[in-house]
Amino acid sequence: MRRFGVPISAGLTRDCVPTPNGGKEWSHNVLLGGKGCRGILNNRAYIGELVWNQCYFVADPDSERKIKRHRTVDALACAGRAPPIRQPIVRIFKLAVVLAANDGVG
Numbered sequence: 001m002r003r004f005g006v007p008i009s010a011g012l013t014r015d016c017v018p019t020p021n022g023g024k025e026w027s028h029n030v031l032l033g034g035k036g037c038r039g040i041l042n043n044r045a046y047i048g049e050l051v052w053n054q055c056y057f058v059a060d061p062d063s064e065r066k067i068k069r070h071r072t073v074d075a076l077a078c079a080g081r082a083p084p085i086r087q088p089i090v091r092i093f094k095l096a097v098v099l100a101a102n103d104g105v106g
Helices: 002-014 028-032 090-102
Strands: 049-052 055-059 066-070 077-081
Touching: 002 028
Parallel strands: none
Antiparallel strands: 049 077, 055 066
16 A cells, blocks of 8 residues: 555655645555555544544453554544545555555555
8 A cells, every 4th residue: 555655655745735724745654544554545523424432442352552453444424524634635545555455455
């Protein structure tokens, strides 16, 4: 997935598009997310979908630490539509999801 995130972030930086926090340089992690894959392209709130119940925690009996687990797609609770945070083109968002799935990431 990083393969297509780097050229996108480089292009946004080259075109002087400000980052969500007002910075000048885009990182592929802003688009794709880090380990949790919660970047702009994976965040359904950016296309106006409110989704709840995405993660849950279980206790590891050996270490007594909490471990984050992601629910399956059919177990997610969709709360309906909301105004989009940004005005992305939904077709590009869906294409990014398809590219990510074909790349073998989340």
